[in-house]
Amino acid sequence: EIVLTQSPGTLSLSPGERATLSCRASQSVGTNHLAWYQHKPGQPPRLLIYGGYNRATGIPDRFSGSGSGTDFTLTISSLEPEDFVVYYCQYYGQTFGQGTKVEVK
Amino acid sequence: EVQLVESGGGLVQPGGSLRLSCAASGFTFSAYWMTWVRQAPGKGLEFVANIKKDGTYKVYVDSVRGRFTISRDNAENSLFLQMDGLRAEDTAVYYCARDVTFAIDSWGQGTLVSVST
Numbered sequence: 001e002i003v004l005t006q007s008p009g010t011l012s013l014s015p016g017e018r019a020t021l022s023c024r025a026s027q028s029v030g031t032n033h034l035a036w037y038q039h040k041p042g043q044p045p046r047l048l049i050y051g052g053y054n055r056a057t058g059i060p061d062r063f064s065g066s067g068s069g070t071d072f073t074l075t076i077s078s079l080e081p082e083d084f085v086v087y088y089c090q091y092y093g094q095t096f097g098q099g100t101k102v103e104v105k
Numbered sequence: 106e107v108q109l110v111e112s113g114g115g116l117v118q119p120g121g122s123l124r125l126s127c128a129a130s131g132f133t134f135s136a137y138w139m140t141w142v143r144q145a146p147g148k149g150l151e152f153v154a155n156i157k158k159d160g161t162y163k164v165y166v167d168s169v170r171g172r173f174t175i176s177r178d179n180a181e182n183s184l185f186l187q188m189d190g191l192r193a194e195d196t197a198v199y200y201c202a203r204d205v206t207f208a209i210d211s212w213g214q215g216t217l218v219s220v221s222t
Contacts, residue, residue: 035208037150044200044212045142045150056210088150093140093207094164099149 002026004089004097012105019076021100023089028069035090036065036074038083039099045088049074076102107131107211109201114216121191121220127184127201127213135159135179138204141186142212143197151197154186155204169195191220 003026013019023034031052037045047056049065052072062077076083084104089097113125125141140155154165154175163175174187184201198215 033207037209039150044202044214045209046212047208047210050205050208050210056208086149090150090152090208093138093155093204093209094152094166096142096150096152 002029002091002095004091004095006087006089006097006100008100009098010101010103012103013079014105015079015081017079019074019079019083019102021074021076021087021102023067023072023074023097025070025072025091029091031068031072033092034065034067034072035093036063037088037090038085039088040082040085048087107203109203109211109213111199111201111213111216114199114218116219116221117191118222119192119220122187122189123191123218125186125188125199125201125216125218129182129184129201129203132203132211134177134182139177139184140202140204140209141175141184142200142202142209143195143218144200144215145194145197148197153199156184188218191218193220196220 005024007022034052036049039045053065064075086099086101108130110128141153156163156175172190176185200215201213202209203211
């Protein structure tokens with residue numbers, strides 16, 4: 001069973017800064033199998049990245065995904081006020097990581 | 106426009122049962138795998154179960170296997186989750202979701218299930 005570990009648990013940054021979120025798998029996984037979601041309170045999650053690096057429809061280009069094997073990264077190049085929420089990685093459309101909260105410093 | 110609307114949540118005692126439903130519209134329901142995901146209060150997202158397009162293959166998270174049953178009615182564009190033997194730790198918002206290749210691209214608004222005396 002694949003386990004996804006996200007780090008850090010909380011990331012404290014200021015608007016305009018670059019955010020780097022990590023997702024580590026317990027064993028090597030296919031890049032095609034890795035997705036990232038954004039989750040705002042009171043709303044359903046939103047797909048950001050699928051297949052490791054493909055932006056979903058309507059997702060701004062400040063969001064990018066990278067990585068392979070066991071180490072994957074979601075990068076937000078310049079944080080907007082609406083980006084300060086929780087992010088999850090997911091493997092194979094099933095297992096989720098525990099989430100990273102991006103908060104205002 | 107893709108729409109997924111859950112119903113059937115509520116308050117139930119431990120050991121009880123609930124059946125969640127999800128009405129799908131705006132897409133060819135029978136062409137997609139479908140998934141249930143939940144979020145317990147103060148916790149992260151958790152995959153619960155998913156089901157193949159034709160209903161012939163199902164996957165469950167270990168914690169619900171044998172207690173929950175996912176099913177679908179492609180003629181009625183509906184997804185279901187029969188939940189038996191409910192426990193306090195099943196308390197969560199349950200989301201109906203549409204699968205695309207190894208990701209979930211559409212979500213319902215969720216329905217709250219509370220298991221308590």
